[in-house]
Amino acid sequence: MEDKSFEEEHPTKAFGWAARDQSGVFSPFKFSRRSTGEKDVRFKVLFCGICHSDLHMAKNEWGTSTYPLVPGHEIVGQVTEVGSKVEKFKVGDKVGVGCMVGSCHSCDSCSNNLENYCPKMILTYSTKYHDGTITYGGYSDIMVADEHFIVRIPENLPLDAAAPLLCAGITVYSPLRFFDLDKPGMHVGVVGLGGLGHVAVKFAKAMGVKVTVISTSPGKKQEALDHLGADSFLVSRDQDGMQAAMGTMDGIIDTVSAMHPILPLIGLLKTQGKLVLVGAPEKPLELPAFPLLMGRKIVGGSCIGGMKETQEMIDFAAKNSITADIEVISMDCVNTAMDRLMKNDVRYRFVIDIGNTIKV
Amino acid sequence: MAKSPEEEHPHKAFGWAAKDTSGILSPFHFSRRDNGVEDVTIKILYCGVCHSDLHAAKNEWGFSRYPMVPGHEIVGLVTKTGSNVMKFKVDDRVGVGVMVNSCKSCEYCHQDLENYCPQMIFTYNAQNHDGTKTYGGYSNTIVVDQHFVVRIPDSMPSDGCAPLLCAGITVYSPMKYYGMTEPGKHLGIVGLGGLGHVAVKIGKAFGLKVTVISSSSRKEREALDRLGADSFLVSNDPAKMKAAFGTMDYIIDTVSAVHALAPFLSLLKTNGKLVTLGLPEKPLELPIFPLVLGRKLVGGSDVGGMKETQEMLDFCAKHNIAADVEVIQMDQINTAMERLAKSDVRYRFVIDVANSLAQSQL
Numbered sequence: 025m026e027d028k029s030f031e032e033e034h035p036t037k038a039f040g041w042a043a044r045d046q047s048g049v050f051s052p053f054k055f056s057r058r059s060t061g062e063k064d065v066r067f068k069v070l071f072c073g074i075c076h077s078d079l080h081m082a083k084n085e086w087g088t089s090t091y092p093l094v095p096g097h098e099i100v101g102q103v104t105e106v107g108s109k110v111e112k113f114k115v116g117d118k119v120g121v122g123c124m125v126g127s128c129h130s131c132d133s134c135s136n137n138l139e140n141y142c143p144k145m146i147l148t149y150s151t152k153y154h155d156g157t158i159t160y161g162g163y164s165d166i167m168v169a170d171e172h173f174i175v176r177i178p179e180n181l182p183l184d185a186a187a188p189l190l191c192a193g194i195t196v197y198s199p200l201r202f203f204d205l206d207k208p209g210m211h212v213g214v215v216g217l218g219g220l221g222h223v224a225v226k227f228a229k230a231m232g233v234k235v236t237v238i239s240t241s242p243g244k245k246q247e248a249l250d251h252l253g254a255d256s257f258l259v260s261r262d263q264d265g266m267q268a269a270m271g272t273m274d275g276i277i278d279t280v281s282a283m284h285p286i287l288p289l290i291g292l293l294k295t296q297g298k299l300v301l302v303g304a305p306e307k308p309l310e311l312p313a314f315p316l317l318m319g320r321k322i323v324g325g326s327c328i329g330g331m332k333e334t335q336e337m338i339d340f341a342a343k344n345s346i347t348a349d350i351e352v353i354s355m356d357c358v359n360t361a362m363d364r365l366m367k368n369d370v371r372y373r374f375v376i377d378i379g380n381t382i383k384v
Numbered sequence: 385m386a387k388s389p390e391e392e393h394p395h396k397a398f399g400w401a402a403k404d405t406s407g408i409l410s411p412f413h414f415s416r417r418d419n420g421v422e423d424v425t426i427k428i429l430y431c432g433v434c435h436s437d438l439h440a441a442k443n444e445w446g447f448s449r450y451p452m453v454p455g456h457e458i459v460g461l462v463t464k465t466g467s468n469v470m471k472f473k474v475d476d477r478v479g480v481g482v483m484v485n486s487c488k489s490c491e492y493c494h495q496d497l498e499n500y501c502p503q504m505i506f507t508y509n510a511q512n513h514d515g516t517k518t519y520g521g522y523s524n525t526i527v528v529d530q531h532f533v534v535r536i537p538d539s540m541p542s543d544g545c546a547p548l549l550c551a552g553i554t555v556y557s558p559m560k561y562y563g564m565t566e567p568g569k570h571l572g573i574v575g576l577g578g579l580g581h582v583a584v585k586i587g588k589a590f591g592l593k594v595t596v597i598s599s600s601s602r603k604e605r606e607a608l609d610r611l612g613a614d615s616f617l618v619s620n621d622p623a624k625m626k627a628a629f630g631t632m633d634y635i636i637d638t639v640s641a642v643h644a645l646a647p648f649l650s651l652l653k654t655n656g657k658l659v660t661l662g663l664p665e666k667p668l669e670l671p672i673f674p675l676v677l678g679r680k681l682v683g684g685s686d687v688g689g690m691k692e693t694q695e696m697l698d699f700c701a702k703h704n705i706a707a708d709v710e711v712i713q714m715d716q717i718n719t720a721m722e723r724l725a726k727s728d729v730r731y732r733f734v735i736d737v738a739n740s741l742a743q744s745q746l
Contacts (some may be wrong), residue, residue, distance in 0.1 A: 117558055141654040141679060143630075180496075202679070265463065266445075274660045295492065295500045308646065310667035313660060316684030320500060323682045325675025 040164030073098030096162030208232030399523025432457025455521030544706030557688030582594030
């Protein structure tokens, strides 16, 4: 009965995989998409990255999930239809959608290309859209989205490895720019070597920045240095190593969302250094005042990026041949992938081959 | 064998010192160095009582050395100048703040950020290059390198100017550094004490809209009528706080007790900045979600460099800004400290050193 109403909500049939409840287990789900409005772009989904947020949301860990929940906000595909007022895209274009599909277009943030900070920003999934229906994300065969929230994927970027840039990529690119941690010769630390962290290393290196990866796992050292191009590697539990690195970094991008102490990270910063968190631990962290004051240091946060900057990031990635390191999976392996993601057992992003493996 | 404080240096000096972690101050005989070629000798007229003096006197931060003569909001008259000193002459009215020396060669010193020099020497409770201790302004005289002495503008009252040498620069510097000076923007100031009340005055002089955020509603009339704040927010009134969510561009948090930052972060607009200036002994509680979802930031700041300190004094002179003070006699210092611990002062005690210290000498 339930499924019928989701199928009938909108005029076009769609198919995806949804989590039905807080167990977070995914299963096939028939639903529907709206008609292509005059400003909409419709595309066949080819790939969708699995972001850790998808896992948090599938299990309602943030308390905001609506079920059935079709996650996925690292979506790439090929345009099949464009609305009459669409100017930027045409049928056949390779495009992507990230974390947002709507905003108010009139507040301060929207006027400054910061749709991601708009109080009425609409997330790609599990959020109420302008028409009152719930949004469904990219673990599905087709997407329809307002042109404003679509980015072009340049020809030279492989689609599967570009998908994670739409969330992970912009999430680390935006703060590197905003907090001025993108100047050649600077020294930036990246905490955590996962989906976000590994892309942060690549972007920072492309900006001419010296990069130190800070991780709890010594096993990731060779990867970080040889494969990702980091300049050095610090094990956060290695007191001597951490001590020696104190006061050496202009900034740190902290991608870890688990609870962790930030005092040692503040110690790694030079005077006037900046610690930017892009992962969000649920409980407050302890902020020691002395080191912050004595060095005029900053702790800040950042959340994805606006649409203009997202396109800029994709173009930067294309110019510098930056893509995510991925493990491509079939749609029906999504539950296994989620189990592995919970244990951080992935180098470094799962990407679902929607185009070839999603079956009605 | 280490020399006694009285014999350590050639010139006798007298002040009041804390002798142990009780923080109780009492008369203390010590000595000051010869006036070197770069030095200025100052007869101290007034010294502000900063909350840091209280923290230090009681060893609340764990690095106090006794006997300790506190005081880093010093105003006085030049009595001697070294042969290399061109900026000052005898009888000039000058001030000394939180620092008396730095390395003068590192990148911070070269950028007029002596306050961030790793070898910066505090006016009291620190070690001089010669290994002796620094003693502060609760005393009759001090000898300081000219680089760390500022001129007091003629129009400023000595007593009202003294607190600017720490409290003033402590709020002025982050307002400049964090860009909190755009006219028309909205600044919230948490805590209406020594730092807070000066921040209101400086904020208004920058053309900002100023809201005072305080746990005591009794300070409201003061804040609005006398200090010129535009509005007042009682921080433990949840309804009023909620109504003010997302309305402030900047917040200066002057509270030195341990406290949660969450309520204040909610007051900030997107991209808002909160600067914390207090030095509680334990960490603050920082929620990360608001930082991430609103691209907000929490920063610290610690006094200011010498160039900026002079700039701040000149700015205050131009805008007729001085601290609101309660002048006390030297021998009232312990009572003043007790009242300070309860924030019972509007808004800074200033010791009338010149007129009361000598009388307390046995």
